[in-house]
Amino acid sequence: MKRLDVLIVGGGAAGLSAALVLLRARRTVAIVDAGEPRNAPAAHLHGFLSRDGAAPAALLASGRDEVAGYGGTIIDGRVAELSPGFTATLDDGRRLEARRVLVTTGLRDEIPDIPRLRERWGRDVLHCPYCHGYEVRDRALGVIGGTAASVAHALLIAQWSADVVYFPHTRPLTDDERERLDARGVRVHPGEVSRLIVEADRLQSVELSDGTHVERAAVFVRPEMRAHDALLHVLGCETDENGWVRHDAGGRTSVPGVSVAGNVADPRAQLITAAGEGSAAAIALNADLTDDDLAAQLATHRGA
Numbered sequence: 001m002k003r004l005d006v007l008i009v010g011g012g013a014a015g016l017s018a019a020l021v022l023l024r025a026r027r028t029v030a031i032v033d034a035g036e037p038r039n040a041p042a043a044h045l046h047g048f049l050s051r052d053g054a055a056p057a058a059l060l061a062s063g064r065d066e067v068a069g070y071g072g073t074i075i076d077g078r079v080a081e082l083s084p085g086f087t088a089t090l091d092d093g094r095r096l097e098a099r100r101v102l103v104t105t106g107l108r109d110e111i112p113d114i115p116r117l118r119e120r121w122g123r124d125v126l127h128c129p130y131c132h133g134y135e136v137r138d139r140a141l142g143v144i145g146g147t148a149a150s151v152a153h154a155l156l157i158a159q160w161s162a163d164v165v166y167f168p169h170t171r172p173l174t175d176d177e178r179e180r181l182d183a184r185g186v187r188v189h190p191g192e193v194s195r196l197i198v199e200a201d202r203l204q205s206v207e208l209s210d211g212t213h214v215e216r217a218a219v220f221v222r223p224e225m226r227a228h229d230a231l232l233h234v235l236g237c238e239t240d241e242n243g244w245v246r247h248d249a250g251g252r253t254s255v256p257g258v259s260v261a262g263n264v265a266d267p268r269a270q271l272i273t274a275a276g277e278g279s280a281a282a283i284a285l286n287a288d289l290t291d292d293d294l295a296a297q298l299a300t301h302r303g304a
Contacts, residue, residue, distance in 0.1 A: 004096060004097065004099065006018075006027055006098060006282075007098035008030070008031045008032070008101075009231060010103065012038070013063070013262065013278065014104040014106075014261040014263075014277055016066075016278070017276070017279050019072050020070065021282035021283060030074070030096060031075065032075045033075070038108070040122075041121050041122030043055065044056075046130075046132070046135075047272060048275075059271075075090070077090045077094075082235060084255075086257065099257070099292070102260070102278075102281055103231055104274075107226055107263040107264060107267060109127060111125075112170075114144070114196065115195035124219070126221075127220060127223050129159070130270065133157065133160035137161060138163075140161075140165075140216050140217045141160070141164045141216060142165045142167060143166050144193055144220070146171050147222060150221075153222040154181060154184075154220075155180060157220055158185060164185070164186045164187070165187045165206075165214060166181055166186050189214055193206055196219070203218060206219060229244075235255050237260075244265055245265045247260050250280055250283070250284025250287075251265075251277065251284060252284060252288075257288075259281045259284065261277040262277055262278060
């Protein structure tokens with residue numbers, strides 16, 4: 001394969017959206033995708049205009065078809081190494097060279113080590129009320145704490161149901177936090193969560209360490225979000241005070257030629273936001289490539 005204009009690492013909404021814009025700008029593009037989307041456990045996606053309720057896999061399949069239709073290359077695999085210049089070595093030994101790199105590898109959600117929690121993830125153990133709150137509206141909901149951000153999560157989730165129980169779990173509440181929960185109508189059930197009770201493939205209750213069962217139809221957990229950003233660190237991209245890669249509105253990082261989009265650098269980006277960030281990054285990348293092309297053309301023109 002000849003040297004690409006842009007290599008995109010990650011084939012989710014951000015990467016596919018970027019590829020579509022770049023291909024329509026007549027750039028040569030390849031996507032390398034490991035096939036591990038963050039939203040794989042979810043049956044439906046929401047909040048994406050014209051695609052609300054669709055299966056996440058269906059959206060990705062449609063995006064892949066569109067990218068392929070414009071001549072883009074999609075490689076199922078993983079980038080094992082990425083060196084300045086840019087040369088990518090895949091896990092099967094193949095090598096790709098590109099003028100620019102866009103990293104859209106997303107993030108992983110780290111949740112408490114509570115029995116049955118991970119296996120119910122994306123089903124009746126949820127994290128984003130904007131993604132899933134409407135589907136469990138007016139039901140008996142729980143919020144499992146453990147971090148300061150969990151209290152804010154519970155206060156938000158009360159928008160979707162009047163029956164919300166907050167489980168402090170391993171982190172005691174401050175007086176101010178308890179007052180805010182009380183004012184919002186969120187009940188507090190102290191005690192460490194020991195496990196979830198699931199029957200007939202449905203969440204029944206939350207079990208506490210003292211054996212108490214609190215019936216809940218769904219529970220929310222505020223995960224710790226960890227970016228899949230190892231390649232960016234290897235290239236020397238600067239990070240902010242929270243450890244996320246710094247970037248401008250067009251996705252450009254501190255390393256010339258390296259851009260980002262989606263959850264790898266923006267933990268708050270929902271699916272539709274990530275797609276928009278991919279589009280913005282693509283436009284910025286094409287502008288940078290055009291500047292390079294013009295510089296070379298001017299040199300040739302002046303030489304002639």
